[in-house]
Amino acid sequence: MSHGAGAIGQSVRPLDWEEKTSGTARYAADEPPSGTLVARVLRSPLPHAEIKHLDVSAALRVPGVHAVVTAADFPAGRLYEHSGGPYSDRPPLAVDRVLYVGHEVAAVAADSATAADEAIRRIVVRYRRRKAVLTVPDALAPGAPQLHRREAGPNVAVATAEHWGDIDLAETNAVVSAEGTFRYPRVNHACMEPNTTIAWWHDERLEMWTSSQAPHFVVHELAALFGLDLDQVVCRDVSVGGGFGSKSKISEHEALAAALSMKCGRPVLLELSRAEEFAFTKPRHAFTTKLTAAADADGRLCLLDAVIDVDNGAYNHYGPSVMRAGIKQLGSMYRPDAVRWDARLVDTNLVPGGQFRGYGQPQTAIGLETLMDELAEKCGQDPIDFRISNSGLPDTTQLSGSQVxxxxxxxxxxxxxxxxxxxxxxxxxxxxxxxVGVSSGMHASGSYAYPGGNTSAAGVEVRTTGEVVVRFGGADAGTGQRTILGQIAADVLGVPMDRVGVIMADWDETPPDMGAWSSRGTHMGGHAVRQSAEAMAARLCELGAEKLGTEDVTLADGDVVSDADRVAIADLVDLADESADGALRIDTEYVEPKMQPYWTGIERPNISATYAYAAHAIEVEVDPGTGVIRVLHYAAVHDIGKAINPALVEGQIIGGAVQGLGAALGEKLHYEGGRLVNAGYVHYPLPRATTVPSIDVALVEGPEPAGPFNAKSVGEIALIPAAPALLNAVYDATGIRFRELPLTPDVVLAALQERDGVTPRQHHLARRPGRWQIGLFRALYPYGIHLLLDRWGTRFARRRTPRAVERVALPATVAEAVAELASPDATVIGGGTDVLVQRDQELLFPTVLVGTGAIASMRAIDEEPGGAWRIGAAVTLAELASWAGTRVPMVAEAVATIASAQIREVATVAGNLGQEKRCWFFRNGFDCYKRGGVSCPCYAVEGDHRLHHAAIGGHRCQAVTPSDLATVFDALGAEVVLTGPSGSRRVSITGLYAGPGELDLRTGELVEAIVLPASALSARGAFVKLQQWDGDFALVSLAASASIGDDRRWTAARYVFGGLAPKPWQPPRLTRALAGTVPTADAVAAVLDQDLSWEAHPLPGNRWKLDAAVGLARQATEQLLLGRTRDEEWR
Amino acid sequence: MAEPGAALRVDGDVVPAGAPGETLLDVLRASGSFAAKQACGRGECGACTVLVGDRAVMSCTMLAALVTDEVTTAAGLGDAAADLRAAFADHAAFQCGFCTPGQVVRAEAVLRESVDRSRDEVVREMSGNLCRCTGYRQIVDAVCAVAQTRQCSREAAR
Known part of the structure; x- marks a missing residue:
């Protein structure tokens, strides 16, 4: 028998490539059944409260509402299974109390989103607020309110203190040691497809189209929740838009959509918004790991000793096993004499943590791999040599029990x-x-974490048409499992790939399988398909032998072949008695013999059959002026066993490494009062194409008898070494050991200043009476003002009532536009890229939108007499950049840093200038001073204000004007033409703004044009911007322009900073000092330092912005002197 | 004063323009055109990218009433982008595929503007399209490969 086709090891195209690249692949929300209702969820606004009263009757009266569900719709005491046994603790909807902001209280299904939203607003809930525990220390403090009754102690869901190996021996051998406390934050998966379900209860069955990685958990949990048989729940085979663990178990949307549909018998679509996705799906568990590592005199690792606190969030979910996996890694990679741990999984009033690619290992790896570096240094060894000499060995049992x-x-x-x-x-x-820095990584290939975890089932079918169909009950969320399974079947059966199809997820069509999680897809599913395909091959050969009259047959090219003859496998189907409906099908179940279960009392079970390994190395450059880390090179080498599809394997490696880098460099969920602050991509710095280098991947292949075709896992491993390799590289570059992620510029710059012993800047506040009032106010914020305004003031917060747009006007002249704007409900719309976003954020509900795109004069850029240029306000950013390219390069350079090419195609000049502040509290629904009114607090004062808030001139609101054009135009001395009912007037850029991102317009006025003076075109300019991702709003930016005479002296220089103050800010002393001089970067920095000392009034967390401003001023000055940009220098 | 149109042209079909405040993405999906994906709804990710005329735009933050040119989604690109789609497949430039229609449309717009593109340029031009799976290298590889073949075939045609 031959494996003919040789599909193993080939980078064949993904089976679904045509659908996915042409947009015809069907995801859960696409092509809903006719009559599908839209669901919305009512969520708790408080982190911890009792529900004193819940009344949904008004919601049911909203026209178009078909169903409302609350906890009362579920049998009392019914819980999700989740981790199972004593760990199950979560009901499908909040019962009598809410435990985190976002906790589901009720759900509604209606004909339209508008009706569903209205019904949600009509539900009456009265809460009694309880004290919340938002951090692990708070949760463990004496007297802290307890979330659950836990046997391990108050708010301790699970506690474990044990060891592997010989502690005495380890301590005796230890000569050198290193220790540190490492913090890995909560990180969101940020899958491109939000969690989405269509559930339809009909004909006594629940039909589900859901974004799940593992229908197993959806089917089992729903059946248990609703008292159904397993075959009464079916998940259809849909494309899934990324999972990374977040979709690998049941999620609340699945149960809620099902409950709603069961109540009204209509299909129900529940699709999370991106804000919900960030705030209310289960993020990576935050770990605090105090780790000690010790080595003997020869540099042999002796001991790893860890104290680990894991932030569980409000429910267990799968926290117990995430913590266990993080611990297990300590005894799996290297060969210490002993590993000891004392770990607690601690309940807090935050959204529960969940399973995320790496599953506890990235969190402990930052400690382990940092300390490996430190020990190497202490032992006088090279970090790579040190790891090689301490590496685990083949064919051994590790301390953790892993039989490698x-x-x-x-x-x-x-x-x-x-x-x-x-x-x-x-x-x-x-x-x-x-x-440069290095890190090792390892990961199992699946784990025997639940009953049945050592099994996988698959069907293989040959049809009379000649097609081969693989039937597999897991789902492919983007890992390529569909293609891998098809390749295995093709290879075993000797058929070309174009005749292979794979049906997944739908248990009407496939044998049940547990699905893809724990990096088990290729190992478990691969073995199951291999086994079924081999059974099919044997059966086909048997049938072929009978047909051809010889026992000596093989499979090749879709035929059974003997020496003399051949017969197509398609023609053998009807010869088999067991064939039905034109198909011969064989299902088998694979049972992995090497796996041992966690829960049967085996002390150190070998939970997986194979173990994959990797080494990553990173080269970085750190900018000492701004604290920005650039990743220059990245190499990843993986022990993969055998790559069944090398292109897909590389994809997993690069994708995992980049996710790991994201968490290392910027991704972190920020909470304020238990509520997520950065619930959008704009405030969550996911890696962009421009922020990551081209990752170099190498595969180390070789035998692994336990793997299917020698293959080992690759799904999760690549994420794990990324962050520690980066930490080690940054140490190599700076001599600073960072022990907490992410390494945002503020953290790096502050550490560099501390390393260099820089004296903190004094701000002479005692001699600046103008700042006394605000200084006093800020000082009192933690002593009651914040609490008073937050608890009491926000009750009077202004909230906009949603209103539909009634009319879009497209005036042809400025006069017509001004006439339209006489109505207070009218708003100008340029490209719509902020107005529509503000509507989504419930900041603005205009009923008349006045488009300016049809006003010819506002769409033009014209030269005026005297050499000035008039730029129409409705000119797009792309048009502005193309005009400015050679005329005013600084403008084009600034535009290139704004948002994305798509936004720049439509966003207008006036829209950019007039966009609202981007403060993450204001934008993300906090009832702050600017959103809610004078009785409300500014959440930035007490909250996270390191990145997006003013360090100069902040008042009650700490936000800044986000427009980069404002910064640049101000540096160029531009004027703005405002036109209203009483004619036109001209103002400066600073005169344009009343506050951060707030235009000082009179009633009926609009921005008609910007006028750049002739001098703007002759001056030399430089624009530099500190941002978290290319296209981000400026953390700090600087536009500098200078006219430079023949004697190299500067005349009329202007330095204008963005992101530092409520409005574009010009340092007063600097402008005066520069005139008539030939400055140097040092001289500029010295004067700017004085300005900052006398003008700035930073919040405690954003002092670093002032230092970054000095760094940018040096860069810009050098560019002005050299006449070239930093990017050109980099090249 | 001009009046917003009552209908849009999408991938060769005529589609009703919807209520006055609706976004282009709302209109597309309500009319059964699902190639453009809703991933953020705020113009931050690029998954809803479509061509309006020759310009690639985010359909989630574009008012349908302001659209006058023909709209092309990934499903409507047709044979013009067959090489691009094949390159995405050959370079494993997608995994989950949710961002892919937007990536393909954006790439097509970049290459229609010019095929003479350096790798750096491609990276910058594509940076508005988020991808959480691939880590971007393969997407850039695919677009660069098509840029090169299109440039070669254009030169050969001269």
């Missing part, structure tokens, strides 16, 4: 050394502020 077969970590480490250029880059020729 193949282990090529040492080869990976050796290869990554060459690929990153380790020796040269750490050698004497090294460049300042550049560094």
């Amino acid at each position: 077969g193949s282990n090529r970590l040492r080869e990976c480490l050796a290869q990554v050394r060459d690929r990153i250029g380790w020796d040269a880059k750490r050698g004497p020729e090294r460049r300042p502020y550049r560094g």
